[in-house]
Amino acid sequence: MIDVAVVGAGISGLSVALRLQKAGVNVKVFEKEEKVGGNIQTEEIEGFLCELGPQTILADKKVEEFLSLAGIKPLYAKEEAKIRYIYKKGKLVPLPMSPLSFLTSPLLSLSAKLRVLKEPFIPKSIKKEESIAEFVKRRLGQEFLDYIVEPFVSGVYAGDVNKLSVKYAVRRVYELEQRFGSLIKGAIKLKALGPGGRLISFEGGNHTLPSHLAKALDVDVENVVLKIRRKDDHFVIDSRKGKFSARAVVISAPATSAGYLLRELSWSAAQEFDSIYYAPVVVVHAHTRDSIPPGFGFLVPRKEGKRILGVLFSSNIFEGRKGNLLTIYLGGATDPQVVEEDDDLISATVEKELKEILGVDVNILKITKWKKAIPQYNLGYGKFYELAETLEKEHPGLFLTGNYLKGVSVADCIRNSEDLANRVLEFL
Ligand SMILES: Cc1cc2nc3c(=O)[nH]c(=O)nc-3n(C[C@H](O)[C@H](O)[C@H](O)COP(=O)(O)OP(=O)(O)OC[C@H]3O[C@@H](n4cnc5c(N)ncnc54)[C@H](O)[C@@H]3O)c2cc1C
Structure with missing residues (x-):
């Protein structure tokens, strides 16, 4: 009998598992993929450190406290990362950072x-x-x-x-x-x-964080959980590798999977959670030999009629990263069809728009398509919070977390793990 089974080794699941383990609880994490981290994935391509998911984490005091509990040191962004631009009428206009610069800005x-x-x-x-x-x-x-x-x-x-x-x-x-x-x-x-804090990453990129957390935990990778049912005073977890019993279960999988796993406990929850819309995102990593401006990167207002949503000057943000790497974002809720386009078309769009905006030629390194990237907290979203609360009340020992509840950033997921771990401990 496990004390707590955590389903999903993304940052939400790993951070709650670590807090519980530090409190002396016997925790087992189930992860369907071969690698932990969920959305947090880093790849080195031709010496460039490419973040396929989150690029930076905005760490406040709570996040810093968690990192020191986990025993991992962050890498702080360079001062120049404070410079950000908005693309307007053919130019990159610096985003005003003070009331005075707001009054004088051409934005x-x-x-x-x-x-x-x-x-x-x-x-x-x-x-x-x-x-x-x-x-x-x-x-x-x-x-x-x-x-x-x-x-x-x-x-x-x-x-x-x-x-x-x-x-x-x-x-x-x-x-x-x-x-x-x-x-x-x-x-x-x-x-x-704003929420405040400092932008961070880690030596070797953001994936260093989930892989560091996983090393300290019992994580069963390539073991998809298929169903969760109640039996007497505990839960039975049906997984690809067999059945496990647990006193409490934390589901930190994305909404659709969470709903599916709960189908025996609540059929309507399965359908409701499946209806949460996740916007698709295409992430393109590209290298240029031409010079790029200083700073973090730029965003493109939809009014400007481009398909690129924004570009990060990734090699400018942290010390020691191989230069001129650009990370380009397309798609989102206003242009979801990009994710269905073939790579040649996406490359052509990126090359054309980067030439128009930055005047640079690029060599595309990688195209990553996230079909379900970010949950959209659209009008009426409160019903999903209420549903999660009701499920937890009706099934003591069941806990729900993840980026579709209470914040989509990595920092939100880490912060939320504190309250969740406390609630699990209280239950146990
Ligand atoms: C392209 C992109 C860019 C982003 N940029 C930023 C950024 O710059 N800064 C920032 O703060 N945030 C960013 N985010 C958001 C942030 O990365 C995510 O919200 C966060 O990582 C989600 O973590 P999670 O643990 O809640 O979910 P996930 O990362 O989705 O993890 C859930 C895990 O559950 C596993 N799982 C699912 N079903 C099962 C099952 N049945 N059995 C076992 N395991 C299962 C999955 O394989 C996965 O590993 C970005 C996200 C994307 C996609």
């Missing part, structure tokens, strides 16, 4: 800047739920939405601002309006608008 017109200054006087919405587009247009105006928020949302969610729920996708921003009546007033009072 927004004078009337758009004046519209932003009205924000503290705009009343709260009386609508139950708003999309990010509705919320930002109401508080900050159309141009702010088009040239600042929409590209940022592409960068995090590869999402559609008309569909994402402000309450669930950018909860922090939503709460600023709820608490302070204004984003500007709230940001001044809290001395911050």
